[in-house]
Amino acid sequence: MSMLSGKTAIAGIGATEFSKDSGRSELQLAAESVLAALNDAGLTPADVDGLVTYTMEKNPETEVARALGMGNITYFGRVNFGGGAPGAVVLQAAMAVATGVADVVVCYRAFNERSGRRFGAGVQDRGTEPSAENAGYAWYTPHGIVTPAQWAAMTARRYMHDSGATTEALGAVAVAARRHAATNPKAWFYERPITLADHAESRWIAEPLRLLDCCQESDGGQALVIVSAERARDLPQKPAIIKAAAQGIAAPTAMMTAYYGDDIGHLEEMTLVADQLWADAQLSPADIPTAIIYDHFTPYVLMQLESFGFCGRGEAKDFVRDGNVELGGRLPINTHGGQLGEAYIHGMNGVAEGVRQIRGTAVNQVANVENTVVTGGAGVPTSGLILGADG
Amino acid sequence: MTSETSSSSLRPPLQASEVAIDDELPPLEIAIDRTFVIAAAIATRDYQDVHHDHEAAVKRGAPDIFLNILTTTGLVNRFVTDWAGPHARINKTAIRLGMPAHPGDTLTFTGTVTESADGVVTVSIDGTTARGSHASGSVTLSLSAVADSGDQR
Amino acid sequence: MSQDEHPGLTREQLDPFAGKSCGPSRQSRDPIAPSDIRSWIDAIGDTNPIYVDDDASMATGRSSVIAPPAMLQVWSMAGLGGTSKSTTQDPRKELFALLDDAGFTSVVATNCEQEYLGDAVPGDWITTSEVIESVSDVKDTGLGRGHFITTVMSFTASPDPLGDGELIGRQRWRLFRFAPKNRGSGGQAGGDSDRPPRPRPAINRDNAFFFEGTLAGELRIQKCDSCGTLRHPPSPACGACQSFDWSTVAMSGRGTIHSFVVNHHPQVPAFDYPLVVALVDLEEGVRFVAEMPDTDREDVAIGLPVEVRYRKQEDDLVMPHFVLAEGSSQ
Numbered sequence: 001m002s003m004l005s006g007k008t009a010i011a012g013i014g015a016t017e018f019s020k021d022s023g024r025s026e027l028q029l030a031a032e033s034v035l036a037a038l039n040d041a042g043l044t045p046a047d048v049d050g051l052v053t054y055t056m057e058k059n060p061e062t063e064v065a066r067a068l069g070m071g072n073i074t075y076f077g078r079v080n081f082g083g084g085a086p087g088a089v090v091l092q093a094a095m096a097v098a099t100g101v102a103d104v105v106v107c108y109r110a111f112n113e114r115s116g117r118r119f120g121a122g123v124q125d126r127g128t129e130p131s132a133e134n135a136g137y138a139w140y141t142p143h144g145i146v147t148p149a150q151w152a153a154m155t156a157r158r159y160m161h162d163s164g165a166t167t168e169a170l171g172a173v174a175v176a177a178r179r180h181a182a183t184n185p186k187a188w189f190y191e192r193p194i195t196l197a198d199h200a201e202s203r204w205i206a207e208p209l210r211l212l213d214c215c216q217e218s219d220g221g222q223a224l225v226i227v228s229a230e231r232a233r234d235l236p237q238k239p240a241i242i243k244a245a246a247q248g249i250a251a252p253t254a255m256m257t258a259y260y261g262d263d264i265g266h267l268e269e270m271t272l273v274a275d276q277l278w279a280d281a282q283l284s285p286a287d288i289p290t291a292i293i294y295d296h297f298t299p300y301v302l303m304q305l306e307s308f309g310f311c312g313r314g315e316a317k318d319f320v321r322d323g324n325v326e327l328g329g330r331l332p333i334n335t336h337g338g339q340l341g342e343a344y345i346h347g348m349n350g351v352a353e354g355v356r357q358i359r360g361t362a363v364n365q366v367a368n369v370e371n372t373v374v375t376g377g378a379g380v381p382t383s384g385l386i387l388g389a390d391g
Numbered sequence: 392m393t394s395e396t397s398s399s400s401l402r403p404p405l406q407a408s409e410v411a412i413d414d415e416l417p418p419l420e421i422a423i424d425r426t427f428v429i430a431a432a433i434a435t436r437d438y439q440d441v442h443h444d445h446e447a448a449v450k451r452g453a454p455d456i457f458l459n460i461l462t463t464t465g466l467v468n469r470f471v472t473d474w475a476g477p478h479a480r481i482n483k484t485a486i487r488l489g490m491p492a493h494p495g496d497t498l499t500f501t502g503t504v505t506e507s508a509d510g511v512v513t514v515s516i517d518g519t520t521a522r523g524s525h526a527s528g529s530v531t532l533s534l535s536a537v538a539d540s541g542d543q544r
Numbered sequence: 545m546s547q548d549e550h551p552g553l554t555r556e557q558l559d560p561f562a563g564k565s566c567g568p569s570r571q572s573r574d575p576i577a578p579s580d581i582r583s584w585i586d587a588i589g590d591t592n593p594i595y596v597d598d599d600a601s602m603a604t605g606r607s608s609v610i611a612p613p614a615m616l617q618v619w620s621m622a623g624l625g626g627t628s629k630s631t632t633q634d635p636r637k638e639l640f641a642l643l644d645d646a647g648f649t650s651v652v653a654t655n656c657e658q659e660y661l662g663d664a665v666p667g668d669w670i671t672t673s674e675v676i677e678s679v680s681d682v683k684d685t686g687l688g689r690g691h692f693i694t695t696v697m698s699f700t701a702s703p704d705p706l707g708d709g710e711l712i713g714r715q716r717w718r719l720f721r722f723a724p725k726n727r728g729s730g731g732q733a734g735g736d737s738d739r740p741p742r743p744r745p746a747i748n749r750d751n752a753f754f755f756e757g758t759l760a761g762e763l764r765i766q767k768c769d770s771c772g773t774l775r776h777p778p779s780p781a782c783g784a785c786q787s788f789d790w791s792t793v794a795m796s797g798r799g800t801i802h803s804f805v806v807n808h809h810p811q812v813p814a815f816d817y818p819l820v821v822a823l824v825d826l827e828e829g830v831r832f833v834a835e836m837p838d839t840d841r842e843d844v845a846i847g848l849p850v851e852v853r854y855r856k857q858e859d860d861l862v863m864p865h866f867v868l869a870e871g872s873s874q
Contacts, residue, residue, distance in 0.1 A: 120810065128746040134748075135745075138746050138747065144812060144814070144821060145821045150805055157803045158823075161803070203809070207808070251783075259831055260830075
């Protein structure tokens with residue numbers, strides 16, 4: 001990975017508005033966000049020769065290219081495992097650019113995930129066709145454990161039991177996200193902050209998770225443009241240099257149901273990602289003034305803070321206290337409002353916020369951000385990034 | 392058919408003059424056991440599993456197997472003819488169904504004459520268990536099988 | 545159940561069903577036999593001699609023994625394994641499908657009314673026909689909101705299987721097709737049977753052994769033939785030694801709760817909520833997820849001992865679940 005460090009940059013970001021009902025097709029959301037990212041980068045669709053997205057993405061590369069009039073595409077690839085992919089699509093794009101396979105790679109993710117198929121409804125209708133993937137669900141769905149919140153709750157319960165984290169600790173994560181969303185006009189929960197009491201009083205979804213522990217379901221699209229660091233310097237925006245990008249599957253890793261390892265509250269795959277990122281960027285937690293920590297469910301934010309060494313094992317419950325992860329605190333996280341407050345775009349909107357923090361253009365800008373961490377979905381095969389300022 | 396009851400020992404017909412409104416019928420108590428539920432279901436050719444298969448009944452949300460409706464109708468008619476005698480002819484039985492009757496329950500029928508005119512009597516009946524009303528309704532009968540133009544093919 | 549959720553069907557939807565025949569008339573498979581009458585009166589405990597004794601019956605003014613009038617419908621019952629009740633031409637299927645779609649999925653029989661117009665006697669063939677008499681507007685009852693459906697069966701009797709019978713009786717039968725107030729409250733006719741099925745496991749060559757085990761009442765876990773390591777979830781090879789040779793061993797079914805969830809939302813109709821699902825450390829050293837459907841959420845805690853139980857979910861599928869072990873209450 002050291003070969004890749006610093007070679008590429010995110011030169012453009014673009015998104016649709018984030019809503020609960022976009023009123024248009026998923027393909028249109030993809031096309032709009034890709035075009036916005038290219039405009040932001042000062043490039044045109046004709047410049048694009050690479051496309052990377054999620055395996056769960058329903059908008060084919062061919063259709064996105066056709067909609068925007070792209071020319072020849074010489075690299076296209078996809079990354080599996082849902083929300084685990086945001087750092088990984090950037091990694092694929094960076095590898096393609098650094099090796100000369102492509103020059104301008106666009107990463108995109110777009111869906112009507114609230115007004116269309118809702119991930120929160122789970123996989124109760126998963127088929128019985130005898131694939132290994134389907135067979136893996138045989139241990140959960142027939143028992144009524146069918147949604148991401150329910151899978152996550154099993155891990156969260158054990159983590160809370162082992163670490164002593166309480167509802168207040170989960171609430172601190174939610175309160176921080178909603179405080180940041182409250183001042184972000186793009187956030188769904190703009191001007192709607194919550195208190196710890198609001199969190200503690202919200203209804204159960206899957207104990208120990210309450211409604212305000214769970215991310216939103218959203219409609220929207222987000223795209224990123226990756227080029228070489230050299231080329232980025234000639235484009236209009238301040239480059240967000242990809243200092244490190246990494247993926248991780250560890251021995252106990254599973255898709256939301258890593259229930260069989262020795263310590264299920266410890267995210268082995270995220271620790272694997274963190275170790276690679278720190279090594280490749282030659283940075284440590286002390287170098288990071290703000291971070292984007294994937295927040296599908298609040299307990300996983302606590303676990304990730306431990307995986308990255310922002311605090312010790314079992315100490316996240318204390319780390320997040322007293323506004324420490326809010327603006328003005330020791331490590332403001334998810335300054336856009338996160339997926340709890342801004343929108344759930346499978347982590348891609350978090351990458352965009354990391355870019356804005358490096359550019360210095362975030363609505364909730366943290367001072368002097370030379371480097372930032374962006375994580376992918378936790379509790380699944382995952383990925384992460386360290387973005388930094390040039391020079 | 393072999394004669395089981397000599398006609399001379401047959402109960403005489405109940406006379407209209409012997410029947411008054413508000414007369415109560417002698418109660419009939421049925422101690423329901425598993426054999427009864429199953430034998431009656433089979434005798435009515437009702438093979439729905441809830442009437443003979445405990446496990447199936449539980450799976451469908453019942454605490455145990457329970458009496459089928461055709462058996463309840465049969466018991467209601469028996470209850471009334473036990474009182475009115477073999478000459479009587481039942482014209483109509485109408486019941487409203489309530490709580491199921493399960494093995495271990497005692498089903499008690501009570502009845503009261505509500506109408507009596509020209510040898511045609513209407514009896515209001517209630518079949519109850521400790522769970523509540525199992526069946527309630529009315530039975531209309533002619534005291535004599537040949538008193539009206541009843542079918543005698 | 546709010547009225548908004550189940551507004552009920554309109555007269556325009558319901559009226560076309562009134563008066564419709566529920567398929568062709570059906571003749572009894574055999575003429576009335578004295579032995580059938582005998583079985584019935586033995587079961588019912590009816591000692592009225594007119595059903596078995598010609599002399600006694602004639603003494604009451606009848607021509608012979610008669611079939612007990614309450615047996616009207618018995619003669620046309622399909623019997624064991626019979627399916628004649630529901631033919632492809634039966635408009636009730638269409639009506640019930642409409643009601644299902646409107647949320648009225650449970651059924652309970654509410655009324656049975658028999659009119660006896662004539663006597664059936666041994667040797668008679670009984671022919672039955674049925675029509676839908678009426679479907680009510682939507683009604684609110686103690687069971688829930690739904691529609692009453694009334695059908696009328698007519699019975700004719702004839703000593704000649706080919707002859708025209710005489711009308712001997714009618715049976716008016718009323719069902720309530722409803723959306724239950726509380727899920728799982730079955731009516732007399734087993735209202736719960738209309739509940740949608742649970743998600744089925746996808747069964748393939750790697751995990752079929754497990755579901756064969758539960759059919760036999762065993763919780764079977766894979767064991768590597770080479771190094772003896774137990775593994776769950778199943779896998780075609782051993783991660784410890786790469787051997788593809790494996791067999792299975794039955795677990796004791798005892799273990800302790802490693803973690804658990806209590807599901808509240810969203811609610812899948814096949815399950816009751818709040819639903820407790822536990823991650824259990826089996827005493828042999830593997831972990832296993834299963835629901836604890838009969839356990840109160842207040843009684844569950846990490847570390848408590850549990851035992852496996854089995855429940856038939858479908859004809860070919862038995863699923864395990866856990867219960868708190870005896871004496872394990874907090």
